[in-house]
Amino acid sequence: MKRVRFNHYSLPEHQVTSESLYLNRRQLITSASVLTAAAMLPNSGHAATQSRLKFIKDDSALAVTPEAKATTYNNFYEFGTGKDDPADNAQDFKTTPWSIKVSGHAENTGTFHLEDILKWNPLEERVYRLRCVEAWSMVIPWIGFPLAEMIKRFSPTSDAKYVAFQTLHDPKQMPGQRNRLMGGGINYPYVEGLTIEEAMNPLTLIAVGMYGKTIPPQNGAPVRLVLPWKYGFKSIKSIVSIRFTSEQPETTWNQLAPSEYGFYANVNPEVAHPRWSQASERIIGTGGIFGQKRRDTEIYNGYADQVAHMYTQLGKKQFY
Numbered sequence: 250m251k252r253v254r255f256n257h258y259s260l261p262e263h264q265v266t267s268e269s270l271y272l273n274r275r276q277l278i279t280s281a282s283v284l285t286a287a288a289m290l291p292n293s294g295h296a297a298t299q300s301r302l303k304f305i306k307d308d309s310a311l312a313v314t315p316e317a318k319a320t321t322y323n324n325f326y327e328f329g330t331g332k333d334d335p336a337d338n339a340q341d342f343k344t345t346p347w348s349i350k351v352s353g354h355a356e357n358t359g360t361f362h363l364e365d366i367l368k369w370n371p372l373e374e375r376v377y378r379l380r381c382v383e384a385w386s387m388v389i390p391w392i393g394f395p396l397a398e399m400i401k402r403f404s405p406t407s408d409a410k411y412v413a414f415q416t417l418h419d420p421k422q423m424p425g426q427r428n429r430l431m432g433g434g435i436n437y438p439y440v441e442g443l444t445i446e447e448a449m450n451p452l453t454l455i456a457v458g459m460y461g462k463t464i465p466p467q468n469g470a471p472v473r474l475v476l477p478w479k480y481g482f483k484s485i486k487s488i489v490s491i492r493f494t495s496e497q498p499e500t501t502w503n504q505l506a507p508s509e510y511g512f513y514a515n516v517n518p519e520v521a522h523p524r525w526s527q528a529s530e531r532i533i534g535t536g537g538i539f540g541q542k543r544r545d546t547e548i549y550n551g552y553a554d555q556v557a558h559m560y561t562q563l564g565k566k567q568f569y
């Protein structure tokens with residue numbers, strides 16, 4: 250099993266999965282030996298406690314990715330850049346108590362406990378496609394509620410043109426934040442942002458669960474965004490701060506590589522990443538590393554009807 254860990258570094262250029270390319274070869278060797286050592290420790294498996302949730306079911310016909318794949322093939326650089334690092338390293342991540350600081354252009358700001366936020370709305374299931382900018386995809390049954398319902402409670406003012414989000418910054422718990430190499434060169438905390446219109450779109454989900462249970466640590470426990478029409482990096486994990494701003498906020502991947510990752514990052518098969526095509530995607534969970542099925546990538550990841558109206562003013566290039 251452990252052998253597949255580095256397969257994505259040795260795939261042909263057009264299949265190379267991406268964000269990790271910021272590590273150079275020497276760094277890879279260093280992290281490889283660190284990881285090999287880690288692999289020899291007894292595997293804690295998936296020990297984090299998840300509890301069952303009550304929610305309104307989604308009757309979508311999409312073929313859901315096996316849970317075991319969705320919870321072991323992750324991008325959560327705070328816990329390492331390898332796809333199975335988060336599942337290995339995040340198991341002791343402490344997610345209770347958890348609160349979110351709300352600030353900026355809104356009438357009702359302050360610190361809100363997640364358990365109180367959860368009383369505001371019934372939970373609903375949403376089976377959504379997830380398309381990573383690295384050209385792979387999954388279908389995940391999330392549980393949460395529309396971000397719009399949460400935002401209404403904070404009463405943003407007319408100056409709130411954007412919403413900025415931040416992931417927890419806790420180097421004690423997140424090894425990728427202690428070690429630049431392990432954290433993929435990102436300046437933490439991980440930050441993301443949306444226009445207020447995007448944040449209020451009915452598809453935008455604030456998720457606390459998946460596969461009928463609370464989110465496991467590696468998938469962004471206890472609370473994350475899910476934006477099914479955007480590349481996966483916009484769906485920020487383990488959120489501790491929401492800020493209403495008048496200016497477009499900085500976003501982690503755009504800061505790291507502005508020529509490769511934009512603010513909008515809407516899924517678009519016609520605009521290639523500078524280093525690979527976005528025309529199609531590998532479907533995770535369909536066969537082994539080499540037998541995976543592919544599908545043609547859809548504009549807005551198949552959600553054009555619900556979101557295209559927000560982007561009539563944007564040129565094609567700016568989508569990226």
Ligand SMILES: Nc1nc2c(c(=O)[nH]1)N[C@H]1C(S)=C(S)[C@@H](COP(=O)(O)O)O[C@H]1N2
Pocket residue numbers: 268319322323324325326327379380381382416439467468469480481482483484485486487
């Ligand atoms: N804080 C934080 N959020 C993050 C990431 C990350 O590294 N750190 N990775 C992003 C990327 S690139 C993707 S594809 C999705 C992956 O979500 P999943 O692991 O639940 O499939 O999370 C996104 N959210």
Ligand SMILES: [Mo]
Pocket residue numbers: 324380381382383480481482
């Ligand atoms: Mo991603």
